Amino acid sequence: MSLSLPRRPALARLDPALAIVNIVLLLIFFFLGAGQPARPPAELQLAQTRLLPAAVLPSPVLELHGAERWLLDDQPILPELLPAALALHDGPLHVMIDRQAPASLLLDLLRHPGLEGRDLRLVTRPNGPAP
Template identity: 50%
Template sequence: MTISLPPPRPRIHIDVSLAIVNIVLLLIFFFLVTGQTQPIELGKVELSQTSELPLDKLPKPLLLVSTEGDWLLDGQPISPDLLGVALDALPQPVTLNILMNRDAPAEMLVDVLNRPELAGRDLRVVTLRFRDGGT
């Protein structure tokens, strides 16, 4: 006696290629639409600038490094070699705020940050916001 089993049902294969094509087309359309911007004319870009430096409103202690290489700690001239001694004299812990001109070369900021007097200290780079009207 032989028992015959019913033939196996054909497996249903889900075709995902149409969904993948739709997703790819949607992504292409998205990047085409969002990528079309107006080119910026260099003459219209205005960088911020500081016309007056209100030292009393800035955080303390503030190390102001000029592009000429002059250092001011809270408005007083200081030698870079004496910075560590001056910071040790302040109430601890000290977070030193560093302010540099925006036109200063990046190497100058890197050189200041790599000074051995500043190793292990909390540092913060301070920026100034320019507002029309002088305030």
């Protein structure tokens, strides 16, 4: 006598490709949304510099006009002499650079060995008439 047991129903197997397609689609939507450039506000105005006398600015102010053309409190200074000149001043060094200057100029200043441990502050001049 033979007993016949009912057969188990075959398990439905999900295709792993379906999960991969879902993940890829989600990543595509994420990068499409995250990659959209942000629109600047309509009233965006960039900072501008104007000539002002050094007496109006905080001291010491280092103005960068080029790789070798620096002014410390309206006096020309060589980059190599900057640490010696700053030894006379306590407090932060105010740095002013034109917005059209290359960023490498500011980065070179930040890497200057004489400025290690020194508090640096970027300053701008108001966009009005000189007092």
